[in-house]
Amino acid sequence: MIIDRLYEEVLKKGPICVGIDTRIEYIPNDILNDETTIEEKIFKFNKRIIDETHDLVACYKVQIACYEAFGIDGLKAYSKTLKYIKEKGNIVIGDIKRGDISSTAKMYAKAHFEGDFEVDFITVNPYMGYDAISPYCEYLEKGNKGLFVLAKTSNESSKDFQELEVDDEPLYMKVSKEIEKWGEKYVGKNGFSLIGSVVGCTNPKEIVDISNTCKNTFFLIPGYGAQGGKGKGLSALFKNNMCGVVNSSRGIITSYNPREAVLEMKEDILKWLR
Numbered sequence: 040m041i042i043d044r045l046y047e048e049v050l051k052k053g054p055i056c057v058g059i060d061t062r063i064e065y066i067p068n069d070i071l072n073d074e075t076t077i078e079e080k081i082f083k084f085n086k087r088i089i090d091e092t093h094d095l096v097a098c099y100k101v102q103i104a105c106y107e108a109f110g111i112d113g114l115k116a117y118s119k120t121l122k123y124i125k126e127k128g129n130i131v132i133g134d135i136k137r138g139d140i141s142s143t144a145k146m147y148a149k150a151h152f153e154g155d156f157e158v159d160f161i162t163v164n165p166y167m168g169y170d171a172i173s174p175y176c177e178y179l180e181k182g183n184k185g186l187f188v189l190a191k192t193s194n195e196s197s198k199d200f201q202e203l204e205v206d207d208e209p210l211y212m213k214v215s216k217e218i219e220k221w222g223e224k225y226v227g228k229n230g231f232s233l234i235g236s237v238v239g240c241t242n243p244k245e246i247v248d249i250s251n252t253c254k255n256t257f258f259l260i261p262g263y264g265a266q267g268g269k270g271k272g273l274s275a276l277f278k279n280n281m282c283g284v285v286n287s288s289r290g291i292i293t294s295y296n297p298r299e300a301v302l303e304m305k306e307d308i309l310k311w312l313r
């Protein structure tokens with residue numbers, strides 16, 4: 040199962056996910072001044088990041104918004120980037136955060152689990168409930184696709200709704216338990232489900248609470264670096280099991296030396312576990 044592969048990559052290389060959230064202002068002049076299209080410039084920049092880091096990371100997360108912002112050319116660069124990550128043998132998460140009625144979700148599933156934008160995992164929004172999630176699940180049956188469902192996001196305003204008390208518990212905990220239930224039939228040999236949760240590392244206490252309750256949930260953990268999340272906050276989560284992968288986008292791709300930035304991030308997370 041793809042979740043077993045992701046977990047094994049984490050054990051082998053560390054819990055590092057590099058986020059390829061490319062923006063024009065991050066692209067250095069030697070690429071920017073080339074006589075090429077915007078698609079080529081974005082792809083060239085991404086290829087450089089991937090070439091420098093692919094042996095150090097468990098997976099990549101590609102934020103589709105950064106590519107949609109450039110229209111058709113941006114989406115061509117998105118597609119090329121996904122293919123290149125796969126060619127390098129790495130796992131790729133499409134950060135698309137979809138959430139819609141089931142007939143539309145079916146089309147999103149086809150768009151991102153097949154064809155030009157095919158990825159291993161996608162992120163989805165659970166706000167519309169299970170029938171908005173179930174169309175993705177038919178792709179999970181074969182074991183080679185997975186979902187990360189938003190549970191407790193890394194942004195400041197995540198408290199507006201996600202921390203509201205519902206039946207004596209915060210909504211994010213209720214949602215997390217539901218995600219665990221949705222994933223019950225997709226648990227792999229390492230004990231983790233193809234349906235995981237997104238929980239920001241800006242919420243270090245909440246992520247430990249969720250993981251103590253939801254034992255089969257694997258976590259996609261954004262918020263490291265640029266948003267203030269730190270390795271120390273993750274020590275309580277990772278001390279029993281490496282049950283997640285930590286994403287950093289700006290912290291890596293805007294660095295002068297992305298390879299060094301990945302190594303520093305890995306050390307900052309792993310040093311608390313020794």
Ligand SMILES: O=c1ccn([C@@H]2O[C@H](COP(=O)(O)O)[C@@H](O)[C@H]2O)c(=O)[nH]1
Nearest residue numbers: 102192193239261262265266287288289
């Ligand atoms: O709760 C969430 C869910 C997703 N994200 C996404 O992760 C990256 C974070 O980028 P940084 O540059 O490392 O801050 C970005 O694509 C977000 O859309 C998140 O930050 N929080």
